[in-house]
Amino acid sequence: MATIKDVAQLAGVSFATVSYVLNDSMPVSEATRNKVLAAVTKLGYQPHRQGRNLQRQRTLTIGVLLPQANLLCEVDLATWLLEATNAATSAGYSLLLQPAESQARGDLADGWISFGTPLDPQLPQVWALAPPFDQPAVLCDAAFAAQRAVETLIHSGMQRIGLITLPRSIPGSARWYLGYRRALRQAGLGFDPGLVVEPAANRFHDGVAAYETLAASENDYDGLIVCGHQLATGVVMVDHAKVPVIVSHSSSQRGISGFRWPTELWAHTLVRKLLQQLDGAAIAHRTWLNPSLVIGSLGFKEDLDGFNYV
Amino acid sequence: MATIKDVAQLAGVSFATVSYVLNDSMPVSEATRNKVLAAVTKLGYQPHRQGRNLQRQRTLTIGVLLPQANLLCEVDLATWLLEATNAATSAGYSLLLQPAESQARGDLADGWISFGTPLDPQLPQVWALAPPFDQPAVLCDAAFAAQRAVETLIHSGMQRIGLITLPRSIPGSARWYLGYRRALRQAGLGFDPGLVVEPAANRFHDGVAAYETLAASENDYDGLIVCGHQLATGVVMVDHAKVPVIVSHSSSQRGISGFRWPTELWAHTLVRKLLQQLDGAAIAHRTWLNPSLVIGSLGFKEDLDGFNYV
């Protein structure tokens, strides 16, 4: 691999000059700049990160704290990581994966990001190395989605709204419940615990079972919210859209209303915010990204205007 | 952050001695060794990776080539990455994510891994930086699963076996088809294209549609193989187990036979193999990991012995 000295030798200048050209940290004459750049391209030179870091204190690396339990229940972690990698790469950075519980040196990376929605009280304990709260937090909250879903149903004339939640074993699941209750409270509607069902797990047939539990109870409902890909698939299968249904993911079933989660934007925003912070910019501590509700064609009255059909 | 010089000063020795103690690369007297170790623990010293690397040519980092299209169709990429991270961390390494298409310096990491099953002819083009073929490949092949599924059904007396494949847009999907045909050929059974259905996508209702296409055709079948989580869920829902069914993932539905994919073992094995190779060991170029077939309670005759019930 070509070093900066090779470039300097080929260009016939000292290697400090090469450094100045590449970082333009000092004025360099047009002639030598061209000589250097020619040598750089000829040798295919790329600076050696470890060497650079020794002096500059920049690893050009962003650390990702990876908890053993996946804290992302609404979006796909793999997609999130891929997009974060893309965002970092286009800024010249790389992503470094580290278990959240490990005791790695903090200066292994220039900054650390993490994901999930660190709003549930029991979540912080997951982070051992560095609490994500010190970092720029970009949040995408299911409570917002739940609230929006309830408000939409109310706006459409519903009064008794059922909720099939995520099982509480899933981190962050409580956000749905919180948003649901908050929306009811703000709308002045009472809370009926009989309208809320918590399935055993987030699987297809748990959704079916939860739905049947709700249907079999004496509690009448005129609208329904279902959390979780698998659960929603099961519910939608047996429900036949007798009442308006809003599910957590818009792709779950054609025609059903659901949310689109901004996975890519989330990852990109978080990486960008961190890089801005590293450059010394004072940034907002918390940025909220909202999932958008995609109104489907099934289960809603025709006159449902004022919403974002997609 | 404490450096090796701080440790040396506190222990009252030269910093070379500290290095010798920590790497035990030279004999050191018991007395000084203790002094040094005491200083190390007192200061909480951890060696600075970038500094070490400059000399040693070891970044203690394993690069992961991340293609834009997820090549893993059978296992969850997020789990795979988490387990690879765990394996690397326990060996003192970190994982560095890099887009497969990027032109990063090869010496950014000590070695590179990638995943997927690079056996489909159209796959290699995805890898720009370094073809995974130079690295220790740990493969977990869907063709094996398909073959095993067909063999199991044949062994159980079936003759005309249906296949609902993954849509060809999914990388690696062809492996199922290949295994299916190979098994038929080896068993001396003819291939009937009417028994194979390719859905439009890997979604719940595509599974239902594919099943109905197969059922509506004049082609009789006495066993069925279904690929893909979502597809299988849909198929199993409408099928009611009239014939023995084997799906790609054992967790899809209770009682249905399916495969358990060794995600964790896969990631750990790949990382371990790479580390062994870095240590100079000559290792097998390709290691095969096989998914295990979990025979369910539905759809098989009672006398199905000789198989691994789980």
Place this chain on the structure above:
DNA sequence: ATACTTTATTTAAACGTTTAAATAGACGAG
């Protein structure tokens, strides 16, 4: 006791880069 071997420790160079300080060169002003 002297010379030689062995063992423990230190000195110093090296890795690839950045950057402060020194130097050389060109230009104007006196």
Place this chain on the structure above:
DNA sequence: CTCGTCTATTTAAACGTTTAAATAAAGTAT
């Protein structure tokens, strides 16, 4: 023609390690 100023370039130190070579200390054989 000399001095000072400005600009372009080089020299050298520094970053945190490893490791080859040098040195010191101790032990063994003569």
